Amino acid sequence: MSRFLLTRLALLVPTLLGVLIVTFLLLYVAPGDPVQAMVGERADPETIARLRAELHLDDPLPTQFVRYVGGVVRGDLGTSYITHRQILDDLLHRFPATLQLAGAAMLFAALTGISVGIYGSWRPGGFVDRASALGAYLGVSFPVYWVGLLLILVFAVTFRWLPPSGARGPLYLILPALALGMRSVAFLSRMTRAAMQEVLQSDYVRTARAKGLGEGRVVLRHAFRNALLPVVTVLGLDFGSYLTGSILTETIFSWPGVGRYVLTAIEKRDLPAVQGSILFLSLVFVLVNLVTDMVYARVDPRVAYD
Amino acid sequence: MRLPTGPAIPLLRRSLLSGLLLLGACAVGDAPRGAGLQYYESADPASLDPALSSDVQSGEMVALLFDNLVRFDVDAKLEPGLARRWESDSSGTVYTFHLRTDARFHDGRRIDARAVRASLLRALDPASKSGRQWPLFPIEGAREYASGKSARVPGIHVPDDSTIVFTLTEPLNIFPKLLAMPVAAVVPGAPPPGFGQAPVGSGPWRFVSWSHDDAIVLARNPAYWGGAPKADSLVVRIIPEALTQGAEYETGNLSVVEIPFGETQRWEMARPQELQHRPALRDLFIAMNTTRGPLRDVRVRRALNLGTDVATLLRTQMAGRGVRAAGAIPPGIVGYDSTRAPYPWDTAGARRLLREAGYPNGFSVRLWRSQRAELARVAQSVQQDLGLLGIRVEIVERDAPSVRATVRNGEADLYLGDWWADYPDPENFTYPLFHSSNKGTGGNYAFLSDSSLDAMIIRARSTPDTLEKERLSRAIDARVFDLAPWIFLWFPIDIWAVQPDVKGWRIPAVFTGQRWIGVERVR
Numbered sequence: 001m002s003r004f005l006l007t008r009l010a011l012l013v014p015t016l017l018g019v020l021i022v023t024f025l026l027l028y029v030a031p032g033d034p035v036q037a038m039v040g041e042r043a044d045p046e047t048i049a050r051l052r053a054e055l056h057l058d059d060p061l062p063t064q065f066v067r068y069v070g071g072v073v074r075g076d077l078g079t080s081y082i083t084h085r086q087i088l089d090d091l092l093h094r095f096p097a098t099l100q101l102a103g104a105a106m107l108f109a110a111l112t113g114i115s116v117g118i119y120g121s122w123r124p125g126g127f128v129d130r131a132s133a134l135g136a137y138l139g140v141s142f143p144v145y146w147v148g149l150l151l152i153l154v155f156a157v158t159f160r161w162l163p164p165s166g167a168r169g170p171l172y173l174i175l176p177a178l179a180l181g182m183r184s185v186a187f188l189s190r191m192t193r194a195a196m197q198e199v200l201q202s203d204y205v206r207t208a209r210a211k212g213l214g215e216g217r218v219v220l221r222h223a224f225r226n227a228l229l230p231v232v233t234v235l236g237l238d239f240g241s242y243l244t245g246s247i248l249t250e251t252i253f254s255w256p257g258v259g260r261y262v263l264t265a266i267e268k269r270d271l272p273a274v275q276g277s278i279l280f281l282s283l284v285f286v287l288v289n290l291v292t293d294m295v296y297a298r299v300d301p302r303v304a305y306d
Numbered sequence: 307m308r309l310p311t312g313p314a315i316p317l318l319r320r321s322l323l324s325g326l327l328l329l330g331a332c333a334v335g336d337a338p339r340g341a342g343l344q345y346y347e348s349a350d351p352a353s354l355d356p357a358l359s360s361d362v363q364s365g366e367m368v369a370l371l372f373d374n375l376v377r378f379d380v381d382a383k384l385e386p387g388l389a390r391r392w393e394s395d396s397s398g399t400v401y402t403f404h405l406r407t408d409a410r411f412h413d414g415r416r417i418d419a420r421a422v423r424a425s426l427l428r429a430l431d432p433a434s435k436s437g438r439q440w441p442l443f444p445i446e447g448a449r450e451y452a453s454g455k456s457a458r459v460p461g462i463h464v465p466d467d468s469t470i471v472f473t474l475t476e477p478l479n480i481f482p483k484l485l486a487m488p489v490a491a492v493v494p495g496a497p498p499p500g501f502g503q504a505p506v507g508s509g510p511w512r513f514v515s516w517s518h519d520d521a522i523v524l525a526r527n528p529a530y531w532g533g534a535p536k537a538d539s540l541v542v543r544i545i546p547e548a549l550t551q552g553a554e555y556e557t558g559n560l561s562v563v564e565i566p567f568g569e570t571q572r573w574e575m576a577r578p579q580e581l582q583h584r585p586a587l588r589d590l591f592i593a594m595n596t597t598r599g600p601l602r603d604v605r606v607r608r609a610l611n612l613g614t615d616v617a618t619l620l621r622t623q624m625a626g627r628g629v630r631a632a633g634a635i636p637p638g639i640v641g642y643d644s645t646r647a648p649y650p651w652d653t654a655g656a657r658r659l660l661r662e663a664g665y666p667n668g669f670s671v672r673l674w675r676s677q678r679a680e681l682a683r684v685a686q687s688v689q690q691d692l693g694l695l696g697i698r699v700e701i702v703e704r705d706a707p708s709v710r711a712t713v714r715n716g717e718a719d720l721y722l723g724d725w726w727a728d729y730p731d732p733e734n735f736t737y738p739l740f741h742s743s744n745k746g747t748g749g750n751y752a753f754l755s756d757s758s759l760d761a762m763i764i765r766a767r768s769t770p771d772t773l774e775k776e777r778l779s780r781a782i783d784a785r786v787f788d789l790a791p792w793i794f795l796w797f798p799i800d801i802w803a804v805q806p807d808v809k810g811w812r813i814p815a816v817f818t819g820q821r822w823i824g825v826e827r828v829r
Contacts, residue, residue, distance in 0.1 A: 031708040045747060084358060165554060254550060267706065
């Protein structure tokens with residue numbers, strides 16, 4: 001296991017280097033000029049030329065790349081062209097908010113999705129099962145911005161139960177977490193149900209029942225544990241994507257996370273901020289995947305990496 | 307054992323509901339209310355350092371936190387700031403400002419003429435990395451100083467503690483207005499690194515805290531020379547989504563909110579008594595690149611104006627929120643001529659002009675626009691209208707930086723965009739937009755080059771005679787209308803909602819014009 005971990009960690013370096021190269025090239029070919037965004041609507045050519053020179057934007061691309069990688073190796077993601085603040089500081093400042101939202105959304109999704117899935121597989125064709133199928137269908141069909149606005153309209157504007165947006169405490173977390181987690185609820189419930197149905201047909205479940213075990217013990221201990229692998233996969237992937245910023249949810253609910261930071265950076269062609277964010281978020285994503293793989297081994301002893 | 311069925315579900319639902327109710331009760335109780343005011347920005351300001359403020363959000367915050375020598379009131383009238391009065395000499399190149407002596411920074415330091423000079427030099431210093439120095443470039447030596455070619459600015463002179471004298475490179479009657487812009491706001495000497503994150507100003511509001519993408523908290527400056535603000539605090543939330551801004555207002559969490567164009571009718575039905583209207587100092591237009599293809603011919607450009615049914619578009623798609631434009635100078639600005647009729651919708655006339663110009667069967671053009679929802683309807687409507695003339699318009703929709711780069715490089719045939727006043731003066735709607743020296747990046751997106759127009763624009767910005775300036779500005783606008791470098795659309799009307807318990811707030815005519823000093827909540 002430790003060898004596996006070391007190998008995977010070593011593989012991070014080429015992965016992130018690849019990410020760096022691709023981002024760098026993409027930003028280079030994308031239209032739009034960072035200096036034009038810095039100077040605003042009205043500018044004179046002299047100022048633009050001076051800023052281009054100061055930012056080394058006229059250097060050959062390989063030179064710019066080597067300079068950037070040199071900084072990254074020293075742990076320096078550079079300074080934003082627009083805000084003149086350290087990019088790493090800005091990302092670290094926003095990441096806790098993203099972590100909170102992603103955690104709350106996953107908690108909601110896991111609790112709801114898995115219980116509905118288990119219940120549905122245990123009583124296939126029952127009311128809960130059919131309702132959850134419809135719910136899952138709607139859950140993946142409605143775009144998050146529509147659901148988000150609807151939630152605000154119903155729970156904040158009409159009933160005044162919850163605040164519409166912002167990040168001033170646990171109450172503010174509820175609506176964005178519901179909006180963000182909804183798609184995962186749908187996936188998880190269907191995934192759990194399918195995996196459970198298969199397991200519930202198996203011989204050892206029949207044996208467990210034959211031994212006279214209680215139904216709760218059969219379903220939750222014997223069956224569910226074996227149905228957990230695909231569920232962990234969905235959990236890991238969704239958590240990874242939530243952690244790398246949920247631009248729409250964060251925008252609608254004025255949530256101060258990394259997604260909005262990336263969006264602003266792209267809109268203003270703040271090149272070092274875009275590069276730094278993508279690098280940072282790639283690292284987060286790869287690490288979450290690594291953790292997911294390790295959870296596999298924990299869940300199923302047959303999965304051995306060495 | 308069986309899993310709980312039946313009654314467990316309603317029970318669960320009941321407890322969930324009561325839980326939500328409980329949470330809801332807390333939420334309402336916790337909402338920040340009282341003597342404080344709540345405003346918002348749709349994006350996190352780039353910085354609170356005046357030298358770095360190139361976006362509207364930064365500019366608005368700088369106006370709350372800092373003082374300039376002069377400033378705009380809510381109606382965009384130039385009024386005294388740190389300077390009690392000012393005058394220019396007969397040549398129009400020397401401006402003398404007399405400072406008030408009772409102004410202090412929030413840390414207690416006095417503001418004198420030396421501090422003002424140091425602050426302006428700092429904004430010009432290449433080390434400050436400011437991208438917005440052009441308002442100071444008319445000062446003699448400023449341009450050279452900013453480019454590092456010179457170590458001093460001879461055009462700024464401080465004869466005594468309360469007097470500062472500017473010498474300009476050429477006569478420029480808008481110079482005092484340029485000093486009201488955010489980049490000219492006065493900062494205390496030698497600001498530390500990170501000043502833009504936690505600034506010390508002298509304005510009506512004192513900086514308290516800034517949580518990025520969340521909120522900026524300001525407290526009243528009780529010692530403000532212009533009278534302390536009536537409210538204790540002003541919280542500026544960062545709320546990017548327009549519909550969320552509306553929801554925050556409706557739940558009482560914002561003192562004011564701007565009504566988006568698509569929401570006009572809903573708000574006019576639901577809360578008419580809370581709405582304020584104000585014609586914005588803003589142009590909405592389609593710039594035609596006068597150096598590309600058929601658009602080089604003025605007859606073609608006039609034909610495009612005649613072929614666009616602006617009145618119907620404005621009425622049906624924009625809820626009538628605009629004043630038809632017959633030129634570029636908006637109402638409320640000297641030089642606006644309400645008697646000049648806009649181009650009528652006249653497809654027969656348009657076809658005749660196209661025939662004369664040699665395009666009886668039309669031609670193909672590309673119309674560039676950014677992704678703002680407001681612009682989508684306009685672009686589609688114009689595409690349909692021009693299609694009737696045989697002009698095939700391909701709409702190219704990209705993010706703002708891509709559109710900006712294409713338009714400024716002169717690669718777009720048509721560009722649907724808008725122009726906001728930086729300062730209320732006809733110069734702001736003529737020199738950047740149509741003078742040949744400003745093609746592309748400067749604001750002249752039509753790449754118009756007309757020597758008689760150039761001459762009039764320069765005369766209008768240099769004459770010290772206000773009547774002459776007004777006459778010239780009218781003539782310039784008439785000439786622009788005639789040359790038709792744009793499809794003239796309209797001057798939009800701003801609509802804001804103001805909470806019934808918020809008194810003293812009005813829509814500012816320019817973005818720096820509302821300092822929230824006289825605004826209060828009345829229970």
